[in-house]
Amino acid sequence: MSSQAVHALPIASAFTDDAEAQARFDSMQRYLKWRKRLLPLIAVACLLLLWEGAVRAFGIRPFIAPAPSAVAAVLYAKFGLLMQNLVPTAIEALLGFLLGNAAAILIATAFVYKRTLEEAFFPVAVMINTVPVVAKAPILVLLLGNGMEPKIAIAALICFFPTLVNMTRGLRDVSPQQLELMRILSASPREVFFKLRLLNALPYLFSALKIAASTAVIGAIVGEWIGATSGIGALIIQATYNFDSPLLYATIVVGSVFSATFFGLISWAEHRFLKWNAGRAS
Amino acid sequence: MSVAALQRPPSRPAATTSTAIALSGVGVRFTTERGTVAALENIDLEVRQGGFLTLLGPSGCGKSTLLRVIADLIAPTSGRAEVLGGPPSAARQRRDIGFVFQDAALLPWRTIIENVALPLEVGNGRARPGKRSPRELLELVGLAGWEKAYPHELSGGMRQRVSIARALVNDPKLLLMDEPFGALDEITRDRLNEELLQVWAETGTTILFVTHSLYEAAFLGEEVLLLAARPGRVQERVPVDLPSPRCIPMRETSAFIELVAHLRRVLETC
Numbered sequence: 001m002s003s004q005a006v007h008a009l010p011i012a013s014a015f016t017d018d019a020e021a022q023a024r025f026d027s028m029q030r031y032l033k034w035r036k037r038l039l040p041l042i043a044v045a046c047l048l049l050l051w052e053g054a055v056r057a058f059g060i061r062p063f064i065a066p067a068p069s070a071v072a073a074v075l076y077a078k079f080g081l082l083m084q085n086l087v088p089t090a091i092e093a094l095l096g097f098l099l100g101n102a103a104a105i106l107i108a109t110a111f112v113y114k115r116t117l118e119e120a121f122f123p124v125a126v127m128i129n130t131v132p133v134v135a136k137a138p139i140l141v142l143l144l145g146n147g148m149e150p151k152i153a154i155a156a157l158i159c160f161f162p163t164l165v166n167m168t169r170g171l172r173d174v175s176p177q178q179l180e181l182m183r184i185l186s187a188s189p190r191e192v193f194f195k196l197r198l199l200n201a202l203p204y205l206f207s208a209l210k211i212a213a214s215t216a217v218i219g220a221i222v223g224e225w226i227g228a229t230s231g232i233g234a235l236i237i238q239a240t241y242n243f244d245s246p247l248l249y250a251t252i253v254v255g256s257v258f259s260a261t262f263f264g265l266i267s268w269a270e271h272r273f274l275k276w277n278a279g280r281a282s
Numbered sequence: 283m284s285v286a287a288l289q290r291p292p293s294r295p296a297a298t299t300s301t302a303i304a305l306s307g308v309g310v311r312f313t314t315e316r317g318t319v320a321a322l323e324n325i326d327l328e329v330r331q332g333g334f335l336t337l338l339g340p341s342g343c344g345k346s347t348l349l350r351v352i353a354d355l356i357a358p359t360s361g362r363a364e365v366l367g368g369p370p371s372a373a374r375q376r377r378d379i380g381f382v383f384q385d386a387a388l389l390p391w392r393t394i395i396e397n398v399a400l401p402l403e404v405g406n407g408r409a410r411p412g413k414r415s416p417r418e419l420l421e422l423v424g425l426a427g428w429e430k431a432y433p434h435e436l437s438g439g440m441r442q443r444v445s446i447a448r449a450l451v452n453d454p455k456l457l458l459m460d461e462p463f464g465a466l467d468e469i470t471r472d473r474l475n476e477e478l479l480q481v482w483a484e485t486g487t488t489i490l491f492v493t494h495s496l497y498e499a500a501f502l503g504e505e506v507l508l509l510a511a512r513p514g515r516v517q518e519r520v521p522v523d524l525p526s527p528r529c530i531p532m533r534e535t536s537a538f539i540e541l542v543a544h545l546r547r548v549l550e551t552c
Binding site for chain 1: 350353354355374375377379380381383384385387389390391392400401403404405432433434
Protein backbone atom coordinates (compact mmCIF):
# COMPACT_ATOMS: atom_id res chain seq x y z
CA MET A 1 0.00 0.00 0.00
CA SER A 2 1.42 3.35 -0.92
CA SER A 3 1.64 6.42 1.26
CA GLN A 4 -1.42 7.91 -0.45
CA ALA A 5 -3.53 5.04 0.81
CA VAL A 6 -2.25 5.55 4.34
CA HIS A 7 -3.61 9.10 4.29
CA ALA A 8 -6.99 7.66 3.45
CA LEU A 9 -7.27 5.91 6.79
CA PRO A 10 -9.52 7.78 9.20
CA ILE A 11 -7.41 9.88 11.52
CA ALA A 12 -9.45 8.66 14.51
CA SER A 13 -7.85 5.25 14.23
CA ALA A 14 -4.26 6.35 13.78
CA PHE A 15 -3.10 4.51 16.93
CA THR A 16 -5.47 1.60 17.18
CA ASP A 17 -3.20 -0.50 19.35
CA ASP A 18 -2.17 2.16 21.87
CA ALA A 19 -5.02 3.76 23.82
CA GLU A 20 -2.78 6.24 25.62
CA ALA A 21 -1.10 7.45 22.45
CA GLN A 22 -4.52 7.68 20.83
CA ALA A 23 -5.79 9.85 23.71
CA ARG A 24 -2.74 12.12 23.47
CA PHE A 25 -3.19 12.33 19.70
CA ASP A 26 -6.89 13.20 20.08
CA SER A 27 -6.29 15.93 22.63
CA MET A 28 -3.56 17.40 20.42
CA GLN A 29 -5.98 17.42 17.50
CA ARG A 30 -8.62 19.16 19.65
CA TYR A 31 -6.08 21.72 20.83
CA LEU A 32 -5.00 22.51 17.26
CA LYS A 33 -8.61 22.88 16.17
CA TRP A 34 -9.41 25.36 18.96
CA ARG A 35 -6.18 27.22 18.42
CA LYS A 36 -7.11 27.71 14.76
CA ARG A 37 -10.51 29.10 15.75
CA LEU A 38 -9.34 31.28 18.65
CA LEU A 39 -6.30 32.96 17.08
CA PRO A 40 -8.25 35.19 14.65
CA LEU A 41 -10.72 36.07 17.42
CA ILE A 42 -7.89 37.15 19.70
CA ALA A 43 -6.37 39.21 16.89
CA VAL A 44 -9.67 40.98 16.23
CA ALA A 45 -10.16 41.66 19.95
CA CYS A 46 -6.65 43.18 20.16
CA LEU A 47 -7.28 45.44 17.17
CA LEU A 48 -10.59 46.64 18.63
CA LEU A 49 -8.91 47.40 21.95
CA LEU A 50 -6.17 49.33 20.17
CA TRP A 51 -8.78 51.31 18.25
CA GLU A 52 -10.79 52.08 21.41
CA GLY A 53 -7.63 53.14 23.17
CA ALA A 54 -6.53 55.39 20.31
CA VAL A 55 -9.93 57.13 20.09
CA ARG A 56 -9.87 57.86 23.82
CA ALA A 57 -6.21 58.77 24.07
CA PHE A 58 -6.29 61.28 21.18
CA GLY A 59 -9.81 62.50 21.92
CA ILE A 60 -11.04 61.84 18.36
CA ARG A 61 -14.54 63.17 17.81
CA PRO A 62 -17.21 60.48 17.20
CA PHE A 63 -18.27 61.71 13.71
CA ILE A 64 -14.70 61.34 12.42
CA ALA A 65 -14.09 57.89 13.89
CA PRO A 66 -16.39 56.42 16.50
CA ALA A 67 -15.00 54.15 19.19
CA PRO A 68 -15.94 50.46 18.97
CA SER A 69 -17.92 50.86 22.17
CA ALA A 70 -20.04 53.60 20.56
CA VAL A 71 -20.66 51.39 17.52
CA ALA A 72 -21.65 48.52 19.80
CA ALA A 73 -24.06 50.79 21.67
CA VAL A 74 -25.75 51.82 18.41
CA LEU A 75 -25.87 48.18 17.29
CA TYR A 76 -27.78 47.39 20.46
CA ALA A 77 -30.01 50.49 20.60
CA LYS A 78 -30.97 50.53 16.90
CA PHE A 79 -31.03 46.79 16.33
CA GLY A 80 -34.66 46.94 15.13
CA LEU A 81 -33.93 49.67 12.60
CA LEU A 82 -30.84 47.85 11.32
CA MET A 83 -32.71 44.56 10.86
CA GLN A 84 -35.58 46.37 9.16
CA ASN A 85 -33.10 47.71 6.63
CA LEU A 86 -31.26 44.41 6.26
CA VAL A 87 -34.40 42.60 5.03
CA PRO A 88 -34.74 44.36 1.63
CA THR A 89 -30.99 44.18 1.01
CA ALA A 90 -30.95 40.48 1.85
CA ILE A 91 -33.90 39.76 -0.45
CA GLU A 92 -32.28 41.70 -3.30
CA ALA A 93 -28.93 39.99 -2.82
CA LEU A 94 -30.44 36.49 -2.60
CA LEU A 95 -32.74 36.91 -5.61
CA GLY A 96 -29.92 38.48 -7.61
CA PHE A 97 -27.64 35.62 -6.63
CA LEU A 98 -30.18 33.02 -7.74
CA LEU A 99 -31.07 34.78 -10.99
CA GLY A 100 -27.52 35.68 -12.01
CA ASN A 101 -26.11 32.24 -11.31
CA ALA A 102 -29.02 30.37 -12.91
CA ALA A 103 -28.63 32.45 -16.05
CA ALA A 104 -24.85 31.92 -16.05
CA ILE A 105 -25.21 28.14 -15.68
CA LEU A 106 -27.73 27.91 -18.52
CA ILE A 107 -25.69 30.10 -20.83
CA ALA A 108 -22.48 28.21 -19.98
CA THR A 109 -24.25 24.98 -20.96
CA ALA A 110 -25.30 26.55 -24.25
CA PHE A 111 -21.71 27.77 -24.83
CA VAL A 112 -20.29 24.30 -24.30
CA TYR A 113 -22.65 22.69 -26.78
CA LYS A 114 -22.66 25.51 -29.36
CA ARG A 115 -19.24 27.02 -29.79
CA THR A 116 -20.64 29.60 -32.21
CA LEU A 117 -22.78 31.04 -29.43
CA GLU A 118 -19.71 31.42 -27.23
CA GLU A 119 -17.73 33.09 -30.00
CA ALA A 120 -20.59 35.53 -30.61
CA PHE A 121 -21.68 36.34 -27.06
CA PHE A 122 -18.67 35.92 -24.80
CA PRO A 123 -17.12 39.24 -25.91
CA VAL A 124 -20.48 40.90 -25.18
CA ALA A 125 -20.42 39.45 -21.67
CA VAL A 126 -16.87 40.73 -21.20
CA MET A 127 -17.90 44.21 -22.32
CA ILE A 128 -20.84 44.33 -19.92
CA ASN A 129 -18.54 43.13 -17.16
CA THR A 130 -16.07 45.95 -17.79
CA VAL A 131 -18.72 48.58 -17.00
CA PRO A 132 -18.25 49.51 -13.32
CA VAL A 133 -21.13 48.72 -10.96
CA VAL A 134 -21.59 52.38 -10.05
CA ALA A 135 -22.11 53.12 -13.74
CA LYS A 136 -24.46 50.18 -14.29
CA ALA A 137 -26.64 51.17 -11.35
CA PRO A 138 -28.13 54.43 -12.71
CA ILE A 139 -28.75 52.82 -16.11
CA LEU A 140 -30.69 49.99 -14.50
CA VAL A 141 -32.64 52.38 -12.27
CA LEU A 142 -33.68 54.27 -15.41
CA LEU A 143 -34.65 51.00 -17.08
CA LEU A 144 -36.35 49.21 -14.20
CA GLY A 145 -37.69 51.97 -11.97
CA ASN A 146 -37.17 52.71 -8.32
CA GLY A 147 -38.25 49.46 -6.68
CA MET A 148 -36.31 46.33 -5.83
CA GLU A 149 -35.94 45.27 -9.48
CA PRO A 150 -32.86 47.33 -10.41
CA LYS A 151 -31.07 46.23 -7.22
CA ILE A 152 -31.81 42.59 -7.99
CA ALA A 153 -30.60 43.15 -11.54
CA ILE A 154 -27.31 44.67 -10.33
CA ALA A 155 -26.73 41.82 -7.87
CA ALA A 156 -27.51 39.33 -10.66
CA LEU A 157 -25.18 41.03 -13.15
CA ILE A 158 -22.33 41.08 -10.65
CA CYS A 159 -22.76 37.32 -9.96
CA PHE A 160 -23.17 36.42 -13.59
CA PHE A 161 -19.69 36.80 -15.04
CA PRO A 162 -17.49 34.74 -12.67
CA THR A 163 -20.02 31.91 -12.75
CA LEU A 164 -20.24 32.02 -16.54
CA VAL A 165 -16.48 31.77 -16.95
CA ASN A 166 -16.00 29.07 -14.30
CA MET A 167 -18.98 26.98 -15.33
CA THR A 168 -17.98 27.01 -19.00
CA ARG A 169 -14.54 25.78 -18.01
CA GLY A 170 -15.88 23.15 -15.66
CA LEU A 171 -18.28 21.71 -18.21
CA ARG A 172 -15.57 21.64 -20.84
CA ASP A 173 -12.57 20.44 -18.82
CA VAL A 174 -13.56 16.79 -18.87
CA SER A 175 -10.66 14.42 -19.44
CA PRO A 176 -10.58 12.90 -22.94
CA GLN A 177 -10.33 9.46 -21.38
CA GLN A 178 -13.52 9.98 -19.39
CA LEU A 179 -15.26 10.96 -22.63
CA GLU A 180 -13.85 7.88 -24.36
CA LEU A 181 -15.12 5.78 -21.48
CA MET A 182 -18.62 7.18 -21.95
CA ARG A 183 -18.42 6.39 -25.66
CA ILE A 184 -17.29 2.80 -24.97
CA LEU A 185 -20.38 2.54 -22.77
CA SER A 186 -22.55 3.97 -25.59
CA ALA A 187 -23.74 6.73 -23.24
CA SER A 188 -26.34 9.14 -24.59
CA PRO A 189 -25.54 12.88 -24.78
CA ARG A 190 -27.92 13.35 -21.85
CA GLU A 191 -25.96 10.85 -19.76
CA VAL A 192 -22.66 12.47 -20.71
CA PHE A 193 -24.05 15.79 -19.49
CA PHE A 194 -25.65 14.69 -16.24
CA LYS A 195 -23.25 11.93 -15.22
CA LEU A 196 -20.01 13.53 -16.39
CA ARG A 197 -19.93 17.20 -17.40
CA LEU A 198 -22.25 18.65 -14.77
CA LEU A 199 -20.59 16.85 -11.86
CA ASN A 200 -17.17 17.70 -13.22
CA ALA A 201 -18.18 21.38 -13.20
CA LEU A 202 -19.32 21.44 -9.56
CA PRO A 203 -15.95 22.38 -7.99
CA TYR A 204 -15.59 25.20 -10.54
CA LEU A 205 -19.18 26.29 -9.86
CA PHE A 206 -18.65 26.44 -6.11
CA SER A 207 -15.52 28.58 -6.51
CA ALA A 208 -17.65 31.04 -8.46
CA LEU A 209 -20.58 30.85 -6.03
CA LYS A 210 -18.30 31.75 -3.13
CA ILE A 211 -17.22 34.89 -4.98
CA ALA A 212 -20.81 35.61 -5.94
CA ALA A 213 -22.08 35.26 -2.35
CA SER A 214 -20.18 38.35 -1.23
CA THR A 215 -20.39 40.33 -4.47
CA ALA A 216 -24.19 39.90 -4.66
CA VAL A 217 -24.52 41.77 -1.35
CA ILE A 218 -22.18 44.50 -2.59
CA GLY A 219 -24.29 44.77 -5.76
CA ALA A 220 -27.51 45.19 -3.81
CA ILE A 221 -25.94 47.84 -1.53
CA VAL A 222 -24.53 49.84 -4.44
CA GLY A 223 -27.93 49.62 -6.13
CA GLU A 224 -29.54 51.13 -3.04
CA TRP A 225 -27.23 54.12 -3.15
CA ILE A 226 -29.18 55.33 -6.15
CA GLY A 227 -32.74 55.99 -5.16
CA ALA A 228 -33.78 53.74 -2.31
CA THR A 229 -35.58 54.61 0.91
CA SER A 230 -34.72 51.47 2.82
CA GLY A 231 -31.92 48.94 2.83
CA ILE A 232 -28.35 48.78 4.06
CA GLY A 233 -27.21 50.96 1.16
CA ALA A 234 -29.82 53.63 1.87
CA LEU A 235 -28.95 53.62 5.56
CA ILE A 236 -25.26 54.07 4.73
CA ILE A 237 -26.07 57.15 2.65
CA GLN A 238 -28.41 58.60 5.31
CA ALA A 239 -25.94 58.04 8.14
CA THR A 240 -23.14 59.64 6.13
CA TYR A 241 -25.19 62.77 5.31
CA ASN A 242 -26.22 63.11 8.96
CA PHE A 243 -22.63 62.71 10.20
CA ASP A 244 -23.96 59.81 12.27
CA SER A 245 -20.74 57.82 12.11
CA PRO A 246 -21.60 55.28 14.83
CA LEU A 247 -24.76 54.34 12.86
CA LEU A 248 -22.71 54.22 9.62
CA TYR A 249 -20.24 51.81 11.20
CA ALA A 250 -23.02 49.73 12.75
CA THR A 251 -24.73 49.47 9.36
CA ILE A 252 -21.47 48.33 7.76
CA VAL A 253 -21.06 45.71 10.48
CA VAL A 254 -24.56 44.35 9.82
CA GLY A 255 -23.94 44.24 6.05
CA SER A 256 -20.59 42.49 6.52
CA VAL A 257 -21.97 39.94 8.96
CA PHE A 258 -24.74 39.11 6.50
CA SER A 259 -22.25 38.82 3.65
CA ALA A 260 -19.97 36.58 5.71
CA THR A 261 -22.90 34.38 6.75
CA PHE A 262 -23.91 33.96 3.12
CA PHE A 263 -20.33 33.06 2.21
CA GLY A 264 -20.17 30.62 5.11
CA LEU A 265 -23.36 28.96 3.96
CA ILE A 266 -21.99 28.39 0.47
CA SER A 267 -18.70 27.09 1.92
CA TRP A 268 -20.65 24.70 4.11
CA ALA A 269 -22.64 23.47 1.11
CA GLU A 270 -19.40 22.99 -0.83
CA HIS A 271 -17.92 21.01 2.03
CA ARG A 272 -21.07 18.95 2.34
CA PHE A 273 -21.62 18.13 -1.35
CA LEU A 274 -18.03 18.03 -2.58
CA LYS A 275 -16.53 15.57 -0.11
CA TRP A 276 -15.12 13.66 -3.05
CA ASN A 277 -13.12 16.71 -4.05
CA ALA A 278 -11.13 16.79 -0.80
CA GLY A 279 -8.03 15.35 -2.46
CA ARG A 280 -7.91 17.96 -5.19
CA ALA A 281 -8.85 20.91 -3.01
CA SER A 282 -6.07 20.43 -0.48
CA MET B 283 -1.42 -24.21 -25.31
CA SER B 284 0.33 -24.47 -28.59
CA VAL B 285 2.09 -21.43 -29.82
CA ALA B 286 1.81 -22.58 -33.42
CA ALA B 287 -1.93 -21.96 -33.33
CA LEU B 288 -1.21 -18.32 -32.61
CA GLN B 289 1.17 -17.78 -35.46
CA ARG B 290 0.47 -15.31 -38.19
CA PRO B 291 -2.93 -16.18 -39.60
CA PRO B 292 -3.57 -17.26 -43.16
CA SER B 293 -4.97 -14.45 -45.29
CA ARG B 294 -8.58 -15.37 -44.82
CA PRO B 295 -10.89 -12.35 -44.79
CA ALA B 296 -13.95 -13.77 -43.03
CA ALA B 297 -13.65 -14.05 -39.28
CA THR B 298 -14.70 -17.31 -37.70
CA THR B 299 -16.15 -17.64 -34.21
CA SER B 300 -12.74 -18.40 -32.82
CA THR B 301 -11.33 -15.11 -34.06
CA ALA B 302 -11.73 -12.15 -31.75
CA ILE B 303 -10.10 -9.51 -33.92
CA ALA B 304 -9.46 -9.47 -37.66
CA LEU B 305 -7.89 -6.40 -39.23
CA SER B 306 -7.04 -6.25 -42.90
CA GLY B 307 -5.18 -3.34 -44.44
CA VAL B 308 -6.24 -0.96 -41.67
CA GLY B 309 -4.84 2.54 -41.98
CA VAL B 310 -5.52 5.69 -39.97
CA ARG B 311 -4.58 9.18 -41.10
CA PHE B 312 -4.89 12.25 -38.95
CA THR B 313 -5.12 15.70 -40.47
CA THR B 314 -3.17 18.25 -38.47
CA GLU B 315 -2.10 21.83 -39.13
CA ARG B 316 1.10 20.58 -40.70
CA GLY B 317 -0.59 18.19 -43.08
CA THR B 318 -1.73 14.61 -42.80
CA VAL B 319 0.06 12.09 -40.61
CA ALA B 320 -0.22 8.36 -41.14
CA ALA B 321 -0.69 6.97 -37.64
CA LEU B 322 -1.22 3.46 -38.95
CA GLU B 323 -0.61 1.95 -42.36
CA ASN B 324 -1.79 -1.32 -43.78
CA ILE B 325 -2.18 -3.29 -40.57
CA ASP B 326 -3.14 -6.94 -40.89
CA LEU B 327 -3.82 -8.64 -37.63
CA GLU B 328 -5.73 -11.59 -36.35
CA VAL B 329 -6.16 -12.47 -32.69
CA ARG B 330 -7.83 -15.65 -31.52
CA GLN B 331 -10.52 -15.61 -28.89
CA GLY B 332 -9.10 -16.02 -25.41
CA GLY B 333 -5.65 -14.91 -26.51
CA PHE B 334 -3.32 -12.44 -24.82
CA LEU B 335 -1.44 -10.20 -27.23
CA THR B 336 0.87 -7.44 -26.08
CA LEU B 337 1.60 -4.46 -28.33
CA LEU B 338 5.07 -3.00 -28.08
CA GLY B 339 6.69 -0.20 -29.98
CA PRO B 340 8.34 3.22 -29.78
CA SER B 341 6.27 6.33 -29.01
CA GLY B 342 4.24 7.45 -31.95
CA CYS B 343 3.98 3.99 -33.50
CA GLY B 344 0.20 4.03 -33.22
CA LYS B 345 -0.26 1.40 -30.50
CA SER B 346 -2.97 3.39 -28.80
CA THR B 347 -4.53 4.30 -32.12
CA LEU B 348 -4.74 0.63 -33.04
CA LEU B 349 -6.49 -0.10 -29.75
CA ARG B 350 -8.91 2.75 -30.40
CA VAL B 351 -9.76 1.46 -33.88
CA ILE B 352 -10.68 -1.89 -32.32
CA ALA B 353 -12.71 -0.17 -29.60
CA ASP B 354 -14.63 1.91 -32.18
CA LEU B 355 -13.25 5.14 -30.73
CA ILE B 356 -11.50 5.96 -34.03
CA ALA B 357 -12.79 4.98 -37.45
CA PRO B 358 -10.08 3.60 -39.76
CA THR B 359 -9.53 5.70 -42.88
CA SER B 360 -8.81 2.62 -44.92
CA GLY B 361 -9.05 -1.14 -44.61
CA ARG B 362 -11.48 -3.24 -42.66
CA ALA B 363 -11.76 -4.00 -38.97
CA GLU B 364 -13.79 -6.87 -37.62
CA VAL B 365 -14.29 -7.45 -33.93
CA LEU B 366 -16.02 -10.61 -32.68
CA GLY B 367 -17.39 -11.36 -36.14
CA GLY B 368 -18.83 -7.93 -36.90
CA PRO B 369 -18.00 -4.24 -37.11
CA PRO B 370 -16.35 -2.75 -33.99
CA SER B 371 -19.40 -0.53 -33.38
CA ALA B 372 -21.65 -3.56 -32.98
CA ALA B 373 -19.25 -5.14 -30.49
CA ARG B 374 -19.09 -1.88 -28.56
CA GLN B 375 -22.86 -1.55 -28.46
CA ARG B 376 -23.22 -5.15 -27.26
CA ARG B 377 -20.81 -4.25 -24.44
CA ASP B 378 -18.40 -6.92 -25.57
CA ILE B 379 -15.46 -4.53 -25.23
CA GLY B 380 -13.89 -3.46 -21.95
CA PHE B 381 -11.30 -0.66 -22.01
CA VAL B 382 -8.70 0.18 -19.38
CA PHE B 383 -7.14 3.62 -19.77
CA GLN B 384 -3.68 4.78 -18.86
CA ASP B 385 -4.85 7.04 -16.03
CA ALA B 386 -7.70 4.86 -14.70
CA ALA B 387 -10.28 7.51 -15.74
CA LEU B 388 -12.36 7.05 -12.60
CA LEU B 389 -15.10 9.55 -11.87
CA PRO B 390 -13.88 11.32 -8.70
CA TRP B 391 -17.39 12.06 -7.39
CA ARG B 392 -18.33 8.39 -7.31
CA THR B 393 -17.31 5.96 -4.63
CA ILE B 394 -15.25 2.96 -5.68
CA ILE B 395 -18.25 0.65 -5.88
CA GLU B 396 -20.23 3.28 -7.81
CA ASN B 397 -17.36 3.60 -10.27
CA VAL B 398 -17.32 -0.14 -10.87
CA ALA B 399 -21.11 -0.09 -11.33
CA LEU B 400 -21.05 2.81 -13.81
CA PRO B 401 -21.35 0.57 -16.91
CA LEU B 402 -24.50 -0.93 -15.42
CA GLU B 403 -26.13 2.51 -15.23
CA VAL B 404 -25.37 4.18 -18.52
CA GLY B 405 -25.95 3.27 -22.15
CA ASN B 406 -29.71 3.26 -22.66
CA GLY B 407 -30.54 -0.18 -21.39
CA ARG B 408 -27.49 -1.87 -22.89
CA ALA B 409 -26.38 -2.38 -19.33
CA ARG B 410 -26.45 -6.12 -19.10
CA PRO B 411 -25.07 -7.28 -15.79
CA GLY B 412 -22.24 -9.77 -15.90
CA LYS B 413 -21.76 -12.97 -13.97
CA ARG B 414 -20.04 -11.12 -11.14
CA SER B 415 -21.45 -8.22 -9.16
CA PRO B 416 -19.36 -5.06 -8.70
CA ARG B 417 -18.66 -6.22 -5.15
CA GLU B 418 -17.33 -9.59 -6.31
CA LEU B 419 -15.19 -7.87 -8.92
CA LEU B 420 -13.66 -5.61 -6.28
CA GLU B 421 -12.83 -8.74 -4.36
CA LEU B 422 -11.27 -10.23 -7.49
CA VAL B 423 -8.94 -7.26 -7.86
CA GLY B 424 -8.11 -7.28 -4.14
CA LEU B 425 -10.06 -4.22 -3.04
CA ALA B 426 -12.69 -5.73 -0.77
CA GLY B 427 -13.52 -3.24 2.00
CA TRP B 428 -12.80 -0.16 -0.11
CA GLU B 429 -16.31 0.07 -1.61
CA LYS B 430 -17.25 3.35 0.09
CA ALA B 431 -13.91 5.13 -0.47
CA TYR B 432 -13.47 7.86 -3.07
CA PRO B 433 -10.84 7.66 -5.81
CA HIS B 434 -8.67 10.40 -4.25
CA GLU B 435 -8.21 8.17 -1.19
CA LEU B 436 -6.59 5.42 -3.27
CA SER B 437 -3.07 4.97 -4.57
CA GLY B 438 -2.37 4.84 -8.30
CA GLY B 439 -2.18 1.06 -8.32
CA MET B 440 -5.46 0.72 -6.46
CA ARG B 441 -7.17 3.12 -8.83
CA GLN B 442 -5.99 1.06 -11.76
CA ARG B 443 -7.41 -2.08 -10.12
CA VAL B 444 -10.77 -0.33 -9.80
CA SER B 445 -10.70 0.52 -13.48
CA ILE B 446 -9.97 -3.11 -14.33
CA ALA B 447 -12.93 -4.21 -12.20
CA ARG B 448 -15.08 -1.64 -14.00
CA ALA B 449 -13.98 -2.92 -17.40
CA LEU B 450 -14.97 -6.46 -16.37
CA VAL B 451 -18.45 -5.66 -15.06
CA ASN B 452 -20.21 -6.48 -18.34
CA ASP B 453 -18.22 -9.71 -18.88
CA PRO B 454 -16.50 -8.35 -21.99
CA LYS B 455 -15.24 -10.86 -24.52
CA LEU B 456 -12.43 -8.46 -25.32
CA LEU B 457 -10.36 -6.42 -22.87
CA LEU B 458 -8.31 -3.58 -24.35
CA MET B 459 -5.65 -2.11 -22.09
CA ASP B 460 -3.77 1.07 -23.00
CA GLU B 461 -0.55 1.19 -20.95
CA PRO B 462 -2.55 0.64 -17.78
CA PHE B 463 0.45 0.20 -15.50
CA GLY B 464 2.74 2.74 -17.18
CA ALA B 465 2.58 5.26 -14.35
CA LEU B 466 3.09 2.78 -11.50
CA ASP B 467 6.21 1.89 -9.58
CA GLU B 468 7.86 -1.38 -10.51
CA ILE B 469 6.82 -3.38 -7.46
CA THR B 470 3.16 -2.46 -7.89
CA ARG B 471 3.46 -3.12 -11.59
CA ASP B 472 4.85 -6.63 -11.00
CA ARG B 473 2.05 -7.46 -8.62
CA LEU B 474 -0.61 -6.15 -10.97
CA ASN B 475 0.95 -8.10 -13.85
CA GLU B 476 0.53 -11.32 -11.93
CA GLU B 477 -2.98 -10.38 -10.88
CA LEU B 478 -3.92 -9.56 -14.44
CA LEU B 479 -2.80 -13.01 -15.57
CA GLN B 480 -5.02 -14.48 -12.87
CA VAL B 481 -7.96 -12.40 -14.05
CA TRP B 482 -7.26 -13.55 -17.59
CA ALA B 483 -7.20 -17.21 -16.49
CA GLU B 484 -10.42 -16.82 -14.52
CA THR B 485 -12.44 -14.89 -17.09
CA GLY B 486 -11.07 -16.36 -20.31
CA THR B 487 -11.40 -12.99 -22.02
CA THR B 488 -9.26 -11.93 -24.96
CA ILE B 489 -6.73 -9.28 -23.93
CA LEU B 490 -4.85 -6.71 -26.01
CA PHE B 491 -2.31 -4.95 -23.88
CA VAL B 492 -0.32 -1.90 -24.98
CA THR B 493 2.94 -1.25 -23.15
CA HIS B 494 6.26 0.57 -23.32
CA SER B 495 8.01 -2.05 -21.24
CA LEU B 496 9.88 -4.92 -22.89
CA TYR B 497 9.62 -6.99 -19.71
CA GLU B 498 5.92 -6.44 -19.33
CA ALA B 499 5.28 -7.28 -22.98
CA ALA B 500 7.26 -10.51 -22.76
CA PHE B 501 5.94 -11.53 -19.36
CA LEU B 502 2.23 -11.06 -20.07
CA GLY B 503 1.69 -11.92 -23.71
CA GLU B 504 1.26 -15.22 -25.46
CA GLU B 505 2.64 -13.20 -28.30
CA VAL B 506 4.20 -9.80 -28.69
CA LEU B 507 3.28 -7.62 -31.63
CA LEU B 508 6.06 -5.17 -32.41
CA LEU B 509 5.04 -2.01 -34.20
CA ALA B 510 7.33 0.37 -36.06
CA ALA B 511 6.74 4.12 -36.13
CA ARG B 512 6.08 6.68 -38.85
CA PRO B 513 3.96 5.27 -40.25
CA GLY B 514 2.75 2.80 -37.64
CA ARG B 515 3.07 -0.69 -39.10
CA VAL B 516 3.62 -4.25 -37.95
CA GLN B 517 7.32 -5.00 -37.64
CA GLU B 518 7.24 -8.49 -36.24
CA ARG B 519 4.98 -10.85 -34.33
CA VAL B 520 6.97 -12.76 -31.74
CA PRO B 521 5.55 -15.85 -30.01
CA VAL B 522 6.41 -16.10 -26.32
CA ASP B 523 7.59 -19.58 -25.44
CA LEU B 524 7.22 -19.52 -21.68
CA PRO B 525 5.29 -22.06 -19.61
CA SER B 526 1.88 -21.21 -18.22
CA PRO B 527 0.93 -20.03 -15.62
CA ARG B 528 3.63 -17.41 -15.46
CA CYS B 529 5.25 -16.11 -12.33
CA ILE B 530 7.72 -13.33 -11.62
CA PRO B 531 10.79 -15.59 -11.03
CA MET B 532 10.37 -16.80 -14.61
CA ARG B 533 11.85 -13.50 -15.68
CA GLU B 534 15.25 -14.68 -14.50
CA THR B 535 15.29 -17.72 -16.79
CA SER B 536 17.57 -17.66 -19.80
CA ALA B 537 14.60 -18.19 -22.12
CA PHE B 538 13.01 -14.97 -20.85
CA ILE B 539 16.22 -12.99 -21.01
CA GLU B 540 16.87 -14.13 -24.58
CA LEU B 541 13.32 -13.19 -25.53
CA VAL B 542 13.69 -9.70 -24.09
CA ALA B 543 17.04 -9.32 -25.86
CA HIS B 544 15.41 -10.33 -29.12
CA LEU B 545 12.56 -7.86 -28.58
CA ARG B 546 15.10 -5.14 -27.84
CA ARG B 547 16.98 -5.86 -31.06
CA VAL B 548 13.81 -5.74 -33.12
CA LEU B 549 12.69 -2.56 -31.34
CA GLU B 550 15.95 -0.87 -32.28
CA THR B 551 15.11 -1.33 -35.95
CA CYS B 552 11.62 0.09 -35.52
